Amino acid sequence: MRSLIAALATSTALLVGAPASATDLEVTHWWTSGGEAAAVKVLADSFTAAGGTWKDSAIAGSGDTARPIIISRITGGNPMGATQLNTGRDAEDLIKAGLMTDLTELAEKEGWKDFIRPSKLLDACMYEGKVYCVPINIHSWQWMWTNPNVFKEAGVEPPKSWTEFVAAAPKLKEKGFIPLATGDGWQVEGIRNVLTVALGGSDLFLKIARDKDAEAAKGPEMRKVWEGMEAARSFADPGFVGRQWNEATGLVLTGKAGAQIMGDWAQGEFGLAGKVAGTDYDCLPGLGEKEILDTGGDAFYFPKNSDPAVTEAQLKLASLLVSKEVQVAFNLKKGSLPIRGDIDMAAANACMQKGIAILAKEGAVLPSNEQLLSSDTQGQIQDLAAEFFSAPEMTVDEALEKFSEIIASAK
Numbered sequence: 001m002r003s004l005i006a007a008l009a010t011s012t013a014l015l016v017g018a019p020a021s022a023t024d025l026e027v028t029h030w031w032t033s034g035g036e037a038a039a040v041k042v043l044a045d046s047f048t049a050a051g052g053t054w055k056d057s058a059i060a061g062s063g064d065t066a067r068p069i070i071i072s073r074i075t076g077g078n079p080m081g082a083t084q085l086n087t088g089r090d091a092e093d094l095i096k097a098g099l100m101t102d103l104t105e106l107a108e109k110e111g112w113k114d115f116i117r118p119s120k121l122l123d124a125c126m127y128e129g130k131v132y133c134v135p136i137n138i139h140s141w142q143w144m145w146t147n148p149n150v151f152k153e154a155g156v157e158p159p160k161s162w163t164e165f166v167a168a169a170p171k172l173k174e175k176g177f178i179p180l181a182t183g184d185g186w187q188v189e190g191i192r193n194v195l196t197v198a199l200g201g202s203d204l205f206l207k208i209a210r211d212k213d214a215e216a217a218k219g220p221e222m223r224k225v226w227e228g229m230e231a232a233r234s235f236a237d238p239g240f241v242g243r244q245w246n247e248a249t250g251l252v253l254t255g256k257a258g259a260q261i262m263g264d265w266a267q268g269e270f271g272l273a274g275k276v277a278g279t280d281y282d283c284l285p286g287l288g289e290k291e292i293l294d295t296g297g298d299a300f301y302f303p304k305n306s307d308p309a310v311t312e313a314q315l316k317l318a319s320l321l322v323s324k325e326v327q328v329a330f331n332l333k334k335g336s337l338p339i340r341g342d343i344d345m346a347a348a349n350a351c352m353q354k355g356i357a358i359l360a361k362e363g364a365v366l367p368s369n370e371q372l373l374s375s376d377t378q379g380q381i382q383d384l385a386a387e388f389f390s391a392p393e394m395t396v397d398e399a400l401e402k403f404s405e406i407i408a409s410a411k
């Protein structure tokens, strides 16, 4: 009898105590900087604690490198279990091809539309009324990060706006500092995107990215933006070619550069280095010109899988990603804002608090480029911005003409 009870006890313990031998879920993403890796660890540890098995497949480099690898694996019949991509149109062809797991039933059961805000985040995951991704954060490109001590050492006031930065930059250069730290490719396209809002305003941004207005794309307001790019080009150092975004953040963080225009994922690097927002570094949303943010960010997508155990693991992870606990812990590490409005972010630092306050303002939040422009159009604009930045002989007039042509055929 005892042996029967003992056997039952053991089997019960196996079922109840230790998590079932969970199916491996291979997860792809491009989060390989220090701050990003710390944020990924929060997700992996949470999934493991919930009985999952996270098989990490990080792809070094930026989204430019990772996106085509991820998409070709899915279209090529070698799908991962889950993948990070930007919230928006990057996966639209995969969804249209029926290659992605439908999350609608889970989303409705858990009431995602009741707590995910702004609602455009979940809208960006929808196709023909069904849900195909889980937005997990709000990143905004619309920030400039500065090191106040660099400006003080150069004998100028730390800037509170792009305009003040432009006035102070020559002094930094004279004193041997890099005024504006950046990398090439998508990073200089980010500068163009942010200057469009800061110098051209929300209406100009929407006329171009949403309405594809080719006239506005070469109008007087857009001229101010490319003139801003011309100034930015003069403030970058020659070493920007091939520099990773987090290396540029490192130049600001270590006092070699005065500022960087970068999405708020840069906060993850400052946080990892133990820097204090508002003291060791400052943050200018909307470049201090217009208090505007965009709702860029990341979402998790789940390629369809023939193994029901994998699909079960996918849904388990999807549910975890929107949970209050994971939302707080992950976003604090990632430097992003949470996708739900019903959690306490008291631990958020001074810069995140600026972001949360702007998010709450009516009309202060724009959709992101990824949500409005096709990947192809985004690529063409990025190539133009990179060409302009790398070829000082390229004029504002030429950039305007080429930009307008791209927008005229934009999808």
Ligand code: GAL
Residues within 6 Å of the ligand: 030, 031, 036, 062, 063, 086, 139, 245, 263, 265, 297, 298
């Ligand atoms: C963005 C992504 C961020 C951040 C950044 C740099 O596309 O949304 O999470 O990782 O790339 O890698």
